[in-house]
Amino acid sequence: MALDGGPATVFLSQGSEKGRASTMRLNQVTLPARDVERSTRFYLLLGLHLIVDAAPRYVRFECPPDAMPQGDGKGAEGAAAEGGGGGLAAGPPSTLSLHREVFPEPAAAAALPGITLYFEVIDVDAEVERLRVAGVEIESEPQDQRWLWREASVRDPDGHRIILYHAGEARRFPPWRLDPPRRGAEPTDGTAVTDGALADGASSKN
Numbered sequence: 435m436a437l438d439g440g441p442a443t444v445f446l447s448q449g450s451e452k453g454r455a456s457t458m459r460l461n462q463v464t465l466p467a468r469d470v471e472r473s474t475r476f477y478l479l480l481g482l483h484l485i486v487d488a489a490p491r492y493v494r495f496e497c498p499p500d501a502m503p504q505g506d507g508k509g510a511e512g513a514a515a516e517g518g519g520g521g522l523a524a525g526p527p528s529t530l531s532l533h534r535e536v537f538p539e540p541a542a543a544a545a546l547p548g549i550t551l552y553f554e555v556i557d558v559d560a561e562v563e564r565l566r567v568a569g570v571e572i573e574s575e576p577q578d579q580r581w582l583w584r585e586a587s588v589r590d591p592d593g594h595r596i597i598l599y600h601a602g603e604a605r606r607f608p609p610w611r612l613d614p615p616r617r618g619a620e621p622t623d624g625t626a627v628t629d630g631a632l633a634d635g636a637s638s639k640n
Contacts, residue, residue, distance in 0.1 A: 461528045465549060465594055466535035473532050473591050479568055480553070480596070482530060494531040497553075537592075550595040558600050562586045582608060 467473040470489050478484060482495035530551075555561045558576045565588060566572055573595070576586040582604035588596045 461526070462531070463528075463551065464531045464533050465551075465590075465592070466537070467532040467592050468535070468537055469591065470532050470534045476570075476590050477530070477532070479565070479570065485529070486531070491534050492531065494529055496529050497527045499527050548593070548595055550597060552597045552599055554600060554605070555598055556600060558584045558586055558598055561598050 465473075470491065470493055474484065474489060474493050477495055481498065483498055484493060485496045486492070486494035562572055562576055570588055573587040573589055574585075576584055578584050583599050583601040585597050585599040587598070590596055
């Protein structure tokens with residue numbers, strides 16, 4: 435199923451069985467780019483792996499599995515050795531593509547809503563320093579947010595905002611989560627999941 439939402443297109447994989455609710459996984463995002471080859475160099479520097487090259491019209495990247503940390507960051511092998519829990523996310527990696535688009539004049543483009551992508555990393559500070567040394571301009575330095583994420587930001591060549599963050603269990607299991615986690619999916623870091631008052635900042639991140 436494809437959702438066409440303006441300048442970016444988000445694709446959701448969907449499957450269902452009779453008598454069961456559909457399941458969806460957000461696993462592909464397409465961004466518009468003025469210069470696909472220039473933006474390709476940026477996303478390669480960011481750490482993505484190029485898997486389709488139809489430049490200058492279109493390219494597609496794969497996010498490496500070890501760029502999707504979950505829990506304590508011990509890695510998929512470490513998690514498996516300890517019987518699961520924590521480590522890096524399992525399953526097929528998500529993909530990101532760039533499609534050449536004709537952008538409006540700068541004055542008109544300034545009025546368009548921006549696109550923000552979040553890439554989770556194990557060590558935000560180390561990743562920011564790596565990019566800084568490589569010549570990437572850092573828009574905002576690493577900072578602990580009130581919604582329990584540590585974040586920094588950069589911009590890609592077309593001005594799309596890239597958030598580098600680490601949230602661990604707080605991404606899916608913040609203390610203010612509305613529904614209790616499924617059995618076997620409880621937080622592994624001791625984070626309490628409550629039905630009480632929203633923590634400060636919950637209205638900004640869920």
